[in-house]
Amino acid sequence: MKLTITLPSSFQTKDIRTLLEEDWLIPRKVRHFLRVRKNVQVNGSAKLFHETVTAGDEVTLSFEENDYPVPDIALGDADKAAVLFEDDHLIIVNKPHGIKTHPNQPDETDTLLNHIAAYLAPSGSSPYVVHRLDKETSGAVLFAKNPVVLPLLGRRLERKEIQRIYEAEVAGIITEPALTITKKIGRHRHDRRKRVVDEQHGKPAVTHVTVTDRSHQSTWVRCRLETGRTHQIRVHLQAIGHPVIGDPLYQQNAPANQRLMLHARELSLQHPFTHEPITVRTALGLKDMPRRQG
Incomplete structure (x- = not known):
């Protein structure tokens, strides 16, 4: 595998060792092999790790098969990969509700990861999970297209530098135009599928909620996450008395055949290599989608 990256105009001059270790998070073992094999080129010439690179330089890294073993992913249906954005390093796709983000068993083939693997197979790339959506949730999901960019995207996620905006329809009327929920979230003591508000032992969680519309019995909201807790x-x-409509876990007496009314509408991040801003929105909003499952 070869990876060629043109350093952006905002890049500050530094030595190759620092670039690989601190900026690109290349593992120590892989950095060792890049060095001894002389597999780092800058503008077409092999370079040593103490040499510097600057904005506009074209850096090429050459990896052997054992440096980053290719994951074994069963191929699904490439036609089910609804691509919203793609470049050499990452891909954002629109997940329909009712399918998993990734398989839990090796024989599963009808998950989003399987379908993206089939879509990428002709190019020789494989997808790597950066974050996930619940099976019942639809919307934009980010995947890495190579193992080098994966930890960089993971770091941006940890630093809250990947913004995700969701649309939801909730039961009842929220009277405030906007609110922020900061209740800590922990595991349910008796049901491993569920999470609960647990101010004593839970992990911090922050959700910003903005009301966009109201009907006689429900409220449409936009939610922006600061944290990424399961089922946040x-x-x-x-917890505030307005469960998402159609939620099989958290809405009592959820309507029969009603899909979970939760959709990841927008995803924004700064590209880890080019530093360009990327904002992707799904073509359809939650209001444009069928309310019934199937």
Whole structure:
């Protein structure tokens, strides 16, 4: 595998060792092999790790098969990969509700990861999970297209530098135009599928909620996450008395055949290599989608 990256205009001059270790998070073992094999080129010439690179330089890294073993992913249906954005390093796709983000068993083939693997197979790339959506949730999901960019995207996620905006329809009327929910979230003591508000032992969670519309019995909201706890939006909205409509876990007496009314509408980040801003929105909003499952 070869990776060629043109350093952006904002790049500050530094030595190759620092670039690989601190900026690009290349593992120590892989850095060792890049050095001894002389597999780092700058503008077409092999370079040593103490030499510097600057904005506009074209850096090429050459990896052997054992440096980053290719994951074994069963191929799904390439036609089910609804691509919203793609370049050499990452891909953002629109997940329909009702399918998993990734398989839990090796024989599963009808998950989003399987379908993206089939889509990328002709190019020789493989997808790597950066974050996930619940099976019942639809919307934009980010995947890495190579193992080098994966930890960089993971770091941006940890630093809250990947913004995700969701749309939801909730039961009841929220009277405030906007609110922020900061209740801590922990595991349910008796049901491993569920999460609960747990101010004593839970982890911090922050959800910003903005009302966009109201009907006679429900409220449409936009939710922006600061943290990414499991079921965060679902738990937070249920905790203030407004569960997401159609939620099989957190809405009592959820309507039969009603899909979970939660959709990841927008995803924004700064590209880890080019530093360009990327903002992707799904073509359809939650209001434009069928309310019924199937």
